[in-house]
Structure formats: C-alpha cells, structure tokens
Amino acid sequence: MKVAVYYGKDDIRIEERERPTARGGEIVVRMLASGICGTDIMHWYRKRKAPYVPGHEMAGEVVEIGPDVKCLKVGDRVFVSHHVPCYSCHFCKAGKYTACETLHKGNYWPGGFSEYILVPAENVRYGTIVLDDTVSLEEAVMIEPFACVLEAYKRVEPQSQRNVFIIGSGVSGILHILYLKHHGARVAALDISKERLDYAKRAGADRVFSTDEFSQEALKDVFDGRFPDTVVVCAGAIGAIKTAMETVERRGTVLMFAVSKEDIPIPSVHFWRNEISILFSYGASPQALNEAYELIKSKKVDLGWMVTDSFPLSEIAEAFKTASLGGRHLKVICRS
Template identity: 30%
Template sequence: MEKMKALVTYAPNDYRLEEVPIPSLESGEILLKTRGCGICASDIKAFHGSDRFWGPSETERYIKPPVIGGHELCGEIVDMAKDVKGFKKGNFLVTEQVVPCNECVYCKQGMYWNCQTSAVVGFKDYLCGGFAEYIKLHKYALNHKVPRSFTTEQAVLVEPIACGMHAVERAEIQHKDVVVVGGLGAIGLAMLDMVKLYLPRKIIGIDLKPNRLEIAKTYGIDAVIDVSSQNAVAEILGMTDGLGCDVYFEVSGTNAGAKQGLNVLRHMGTYVQIGAFPGEISADWNIIGDGKELNVKGSHLSALTYPSVIKGIETGLIRTDKLISHSFKLDNWEQAFDAAEKDARAMKVMIVP
C-alpha cells in the first residue's frame, strides 16, 4: 500500500506528522493531490483544546479523532470512482468546508451550510483534510473547479473568502449605507472588495495591526481607522453627523470588537457577527432592544457563495495578493501553526505538502 505524509489530530496538543496509507476510493469519491491548505483560526483553537471542539466530555466532542486536519484545501484530481460525474483527472478543485448529510431538515430545505451534523472537513475521522499529500473527498462533498490560471494561494483563499461573502450577503447592504468592517485579516480585507460592489455611501475598515492597516489603505475605501491610536466610535460618529454607521461587520472575534460594533451603529442598524470568539463575551444587550432597535445577524460558513468567489477572484474584483503571508512545508507544520497564531504580520498562513 502506498503511503503519504499527513498531520494527524489525536488530542489537544497531540498532532503527529505520520506516514499513513493513501486513501482508497469507494463510490462517489475523488482523490486529490494536495497543492495547499490554509490554517483557519478554528484549526488553532482545536489544536489548543478549545471546548468548542473537544467539548467538556468525550460524548460531547465535536472532533472525532484520529483525523487529518485542514479544510481550506485545494488540489488536483489524480483518481476518482467510476461513478463520479462532472469532473476529470487533472481538474484543479476546492471543496466546501461542510459536507452535508442530505437528510436533516436544513439539508432537505436547501440550507445545507446549517446541516445538523455540521460535519466540517478535517474535524471528523471520515473527512480527511488538507494537511496531507493526498485528500479523499467524501461522496457528498461539494466540490468546485477553479481555473487553471489560479495560483495555489488563490485557491486556498476561496474557502475563507466564501465565508466572508456570506456575511456580506447577510447584511443586505443598501446604497445609502455607511458600512464598517471591524477586523482586517484575509477575510475582512476581501469583504472590503465585496462590500464595494454594492456601491454604498461609505466603507470604513478598522484594525490595530500596522501591516493590515497598510494593506487596507490600498483598497480605495473611505477611511481606515487604527484602534491602537484612534477611538473608532468617535471617528465614525464624526463621519456620520453623529448618527453612527448603518452596517457593522464584527470580523475580529474579540469582545472589544463586539462592544465597538454595538456602540457605533445607528438606530435600526445591522450588526453581523462572523468572527468566532474564544469563549463567552459580555456586552450591554440593552443597546440591541431598548437602545437602538438593532438587527443582529449571525453568519455561519459559506452558503452557496463558492462559485461567485471563484468568479470574483478570476475577474480581479476580489483581490488576493498579500492575503497569504506565509507558506510552510508540511514538515514544518509546527512553525506554520505558530506563525498563524503569534506572528504580528500574519495574514493567512498556508501549508504545502
């Protein structure tokens, strides 16, 4: 049996680079030769043993080890089951992070991204991820071809940007709106490009890391606020006749970001949560109801947005340059995880086999 290198998740802080068999295929399955796989914030949280993934007890565990991690993956088809339709060897593919069960109420109603099984690639033992030389795609996986012209970096960015596009869609932006994106990592920056396509009145980006603010300044938006030295609420009230913004995207996943969003929105404004917090947060909930009659919306995964993201990257309407800051070989996965977590200049960090 032929072997491949893979990073296998066993337990919190127990990930091992191993030689494992290259998966064999059954009905409906596709084998990819991996070109690259991004590290998601969720991969870092899982590595450190966050309760969201490992649960308070074994029965409440989201992760089913042993599993090969990584869902921001791309690769080329090297083999597939005879009954696979619509693809051929050599196709360059990305796959959606969630693999629908096709049986629950959400799947049956076409809202598969809220599938009750919530099976995300790289977290279940039957869904191998991209931190390996080869990837077996499940028969229910939602696969998309990307153009040959795409770089590995561009293909790796499809998944995170697709999540950002769903959040943008959730906001139902109007042309009169002042829109704020709070948190300018790879997803937040791509969201600036996608928000621009709605031609709103103003677009404002917020972050505190110098390199992110520098990149944001090249996106042709109306204002970039550095919260390490500026008060975002005061700045935005100043730009909106004291009213506040119409739409706030919380992309940072920080308590400060959530509070800032509630404080800076105008009455009847729309707050969209896409960032994932490390745990519970606190905020003045009165602002939502009695205070301002806000619309508060959540955004989960990517919801039918892959084809539009692929088109947006292909046409250049969604920029991807500078969004991948680091690339490491699988052998150096520890350095890669470290950079994703701790390097102040990190945007998206990618692992290549």
C-alpha cells in the first residue's frame, strides 16, 4: 500500500508499505479522506518524530474486521479517532480524559495519510463512529478538530463564553466562531489575511479586524465598552499571544488553543491584580467527539464548506505546501 512519510519541511515522500491485517478486536480501514491539521505543518513540532506517517483526521471505509469485532461490518463508512483514553487511570476516573497517558501515546497505524490504516481494538471500541449517509467526507474530517474546540469550552466557565475575541481566523479560529455563534455568543475576530476575515464573517463573527485597523478601543466597542471575557489564541505568533493578554477583561480567561515555538512571557502582576486565568487545551475526549459528530450530523453546525482544497494522496507534498500558504486555503484534505 502507499503511505506518505514525513521526513522534514518540504520533504514528504510516497512510499510502499505492507498492508496490515486485522486480528482480535482490530479493523482495517481504507482511507477515503484525511485532513491536514495545523500541527501537521508546525515543522518545529513535528521534526522530532520524523520519519513518520502523519495524519489524525481520518474518515474511511471498513475493509476488514478482526474475529472479535461485533459492532462494525465491512463496508461501513467510519470516522476513527487516533487518541482514546484507557478509562481506568487516575485521570480517566476523574473525567480528565485528555490527561490520560494512553490517550497521549495511542494511535492507529501507520497514520492517516495512508491507503489503509490498522485501527487498534481500543480505538475501535472507544474512538470509531459509523457515519450516517447524510454526513459527507468533508464533514467527517472536521469531526476531530471541531471536537477539540468543544473540549476546550468544557474548561471555560459558561458566563465567560458570552463575549469572546478570537485571534487568528484559520481553521481553528473559524471552528471557535461557529461553535460560539451556535450558542448565541458575541464574537469578534482578528487576522492578518483578508480572505481569512471573509471566512470569519461567513462563520458569523459580529465584527472582524485586520491587524492594520485593530485597536483596543474598537474592540471594546463590540462588547459595550468592555474587553471580552474570553480571548482565544488561535495563532502561534508571540504578537498574537501578547495581544490576547492585553485585551482580556478582569477575571477573564485567555484560552491558548495554539502554541508558539518559544515559551511565552506572562505579565504575572497584571494577571494577579486582575484575576485573569490562562488555560491550555489539548485534544478531545470521546464525549467531545460524539458531541461534535451529533452537531455535524444534525446540520446544526455547517462545517463542510471549510474544506477548500482536495488532493489525491499521491500529491500530498503539494497538499502540505498549499496548507502552509494560508489565505484562501482554509482546510486542505487528501483523498485516496
């Protein structure tokens, strides 16, 4: 079978590997669509794992099941989560599933950018969703990134989700806007790209700012003369993080949904005197994945339009270059 192997920046190669076989509670899935995540093109973050097969936003068709699998059949279209918790450790028992060591270490093999994927029994049991016929492949690849957004808001107090400022209007930023507007929040968005701001408007943002026109006073005008209760960082630039820390209301929250290569300086005295919280969010629990799927299936949230570019697996190098361009290229996916 063909797989895409990441060796480094601008170095992704199509190679041949032996197709896996399902045993026990495992399944083999033929990849139909796999999304490029923003972290896939964070080369400083990914190079430590090279060479490896990336891809963790995968939907496909079950082509083989192990003898112990009773919940699925050959031909099912499925979404498969790459990370699942163990449900038995200290963190899982406390409901803190994204802190589970099993969740952090587990994965399907060899990765989402492969013609065929071997799904471990744990991922079959806890991380596989049979897709309704009404759910498109474009929507299916958005389940995991959207679930990460839902997971993040489980950590933000509900009263702090009413007035929100999104810094960075790429895929993550747009997903935050869509989620927040679904719940009736007032949302402002900031980005350097006009095309990305157009996407933010389409997602329902009440006000968008380019970096050239942005000011703190203009932001306050959106929220009745006050700063937003929550500022979400969806861009890894230090400048974006600095802006977030300067524009959050007293007793507000800075939600770090993106990370920078460098450690971030925190104005501790300012945060202390104004009781500002800073939160980080990683990954998604099975519960958030199911919630995301139900919102997508019910068409309460429309995500399919976010897929702007589609490439065959054989052209994955070009797909990664396109995803790195930003601008009008929002969500880029590969198909088998």
